[in-house]
Structure formats: C-alpha cells, structure tokens
C-alpha cells in the first residue's frame with residue numbers, strides 16, 4: 001500500500017514522504033478498508049508541526065478517518081461486512097494510506113450515494129460535535145449558544161446540531177468571508193473576533209450571558225468564553241488551537257495552562273456552572289461503544305437530511321501539501337479531504 005508518512009516535523013513538503021509499505025492484515029476484531037479518500041483534521045496540522053502530544057513517534061502515518069470499501073474482516077468480527085461495502089472508518093492514526101485497519105466498532109456503512117467529503121466530515125468532526133452537544137450537554141429550544149471557530153469543521157457541525165434544537169447561536173470566525181458563510185449556515189450573531197471583542201459583543205447582545213459555550217481555541221479565548229456563560233451555564237472545552245503558535249516545552253505548557261485560567265470548584269457550585277472537557281481519543285480508549293453511537297447518529301442524521309456537512313476542499317493525493325497549507329492558513333470552511 002501507499003502511505004504519506006511524516007518523516008520530520010515542519011513544512012508539508014519536507015515533512016511528508018510517499019512510501020510503499022506492506023498492506024496491514026486485520027487483527028481478529030478489525031476490518032481492513034481499501035481507502036478512496038481520507039480527511040484532514042486540525043490535529044494533523046499540530047502533529048505535522050510536532051505539537052500534538054498524542055501523535056505517534058516519527059516516522060508516523062497520521063490520519064483519523066477514511067472512506068472506502070471493505071477489503072477483509074478479522075475472524076472475530078461480530079457484524080461481518082461484505083467485501084466491497086462502502087464505509088466510513090475511524091482509525092487511531094494510519095489514515096493517510098491506501099489501506100487502513102480499524103476496530104469493527106469504528107466502521108460504519110454509508111451506502112453508495114454519500115459524498116466522500118460528507119462521510120469524512122462525519123467521522124472526527126461531526127462525531128466530536130455530537131459527543132459535545134448531545135452527550136455532554138442537554139440543549140433546549142431557545143438556548144443561547146456561543147460557538148468558537150464556528151466556520152471550521154467541528155464548528156460547522158456544532159452550528160448544525162444546535163440549530164436542529166432551535167438554539168440561538170453566536171458564532172465567531174476570523175474573516176468577513178467566514179462571517180458570510182456563518183450567516184448562510186443560520187448563525188444568528190456572527191462575530192469577527194479580529195474586528196471586535198467577542199466577549200464585549202456578547203455582553204451587548206445578551207447581558208446575562210449565554211447558556212452554553214463550545215470552545216476549541218483554548219487559552220485566553222477559553223477564559224473569555226467561560227466568562228460569557230450565565231449562571232446555570234455550561235462550557236465545553238475541546239481544543240487548544242491557540243497552542244499552534246506555541247511549543248511543547250514546559251514553559252509553553254505552563255503559559256497555556258495559565259492562559260486558560262485558574263478555577264475553584266466553589267465557583268461552579270455557587271453559580272451552578274459546569275465545565276466539561278472532551279478528548280475523543282480518551283473516549284475511543286475507554287468507551288469505544290460511545291464512539292460508534294456518535295458516528296452512527298450523525299450518519300443517520302445525514303441520511304434523513306437533517307444535517308448537511310460542508311465540504312470546503314477536495315485535493316488529490318499528490319496535492320496533500322496544499323491541503324495541509326489550506327487548513328493551516330485558517331481559510332478552510334467545513335471539511336477538507338484528500339482523494340487517492
């Protein structure tokens with residue numbers, strides 16, 4: 001099989017090498033998938049820059065999600081899928097390859113009609129959004145919800161899931177083009193944080209604060225998101241994009257931790273506030289069945305036409321470098337995929 005392997009950290013052209021490797025043999029509980037397309041996630045950009053703690057050591061084949069066809073099932077796979085069944089699959093890395101093996105619970109059939117970009121969006125980005133918005137929070141009609149980086153992959157997914165519940169959404173993004181996109185998505189109050197202070201805007205629009213905040217930026221932004229929730233409000237923190245400019249040295253980590261803010265349980269108790277952290281890798285490690293519920297739930301919603309992921313970029317495999325640069329440039333909206 002072919003893989004794009006990271007051989008050193010840095011610029012995409014120097015970091016990735018196209019390599020030939022033996023096609024993996026599925027273990028007893030695994031399914032081997034012949035891959036047509038794989039998705040790019042923000043974590044991949046962090047991994048390529050050497051800033052992702054959970055990434056495997058070099059040389060490494062990263063990649064969390066693929067769309068393709070079942071090639072073979074391991075001997076103990078309970079729900080055997082026929083060879084050729086079209087599926088979306090999560091993988092614990094290894095996705096930047098023409099073949100990937102996944103735990104059977106991380107492989108879901110998608111039918112013949114689903115667009116490859118849409119299917120890739122459902123894996124990491126929509127499943128994360130589902131877990132944050134449906135499993136960790138109970139959203140109600142009329143809830144006021146702040147979504148940071150709302151035009152990104154997970155951001156778009158959160159907007160669509162919250163709109164489904166009839167929430168009123170305050171979505172941030174870094175350019176007017178993205179604000180236009182957010183309006184099209186149905187965001188009630190798009191806020192360009194480069195031209196105005198999002199916390200001050202929310203204070204003007206909703207002096208008592210929002211009911212729920214989803215924050216993937218971390219650092220000082222997280223602290224301001226937290227200060228924007230009302231009494232009874234909840235915040236879900238699921239990322240630290242702000243750390244892209246940082247490093248993995250102890251001082252970088254301390255600075256990041258300090259920027260997030262220091263909190264005491266009494267603050268939460270007295271104000272009936274909740275702070276929830278989400279890391280889907282930990283969910284995959286400890287509750288793989290929950291991951292399957294997330295993926296099946298969002299596949300179902302797309303098939304029923306209740307959500308419609310945005311595919312913001314499709315690149316051929318020989319343009320992997322451009323795909324990485326595009327996501328890193330912060331110009332991408334929705335899902336970016338690479339096709340073999």
Ligand SMILES: NC(=O)c1ccc[n+]([C@@H]2O[C@H](COP(=O)([O-])OP(=O)(O)OC[C@H]3O[C@@H](n4cnc5c(N)ncnc54)[C@H](OP(=O)(O)O)[C@@H]3O)[C@@H](O)[C@H]2O)c1
Nearest residue numbers: 042149152153154173174216238239241242278279280330
């Ligand atoms: N916890 C989990 O399990 C989990 C799972 C999936 C994703 N995530 C996290 O969720 C976030 C979104 O992921 P995604 O795949 O949807 O990415 P994405 O589509 O590339 O969206 C990321 C966006 O974040 C915004 N951003 C804000 N501050 C940034 C900064 N300092 N540096 C870079 N970008 C910044 C940018 O949009 P603007 O310029 O418009 O602000 C950027 O386009 C990432 O932080 C990712 O690590 C976490």
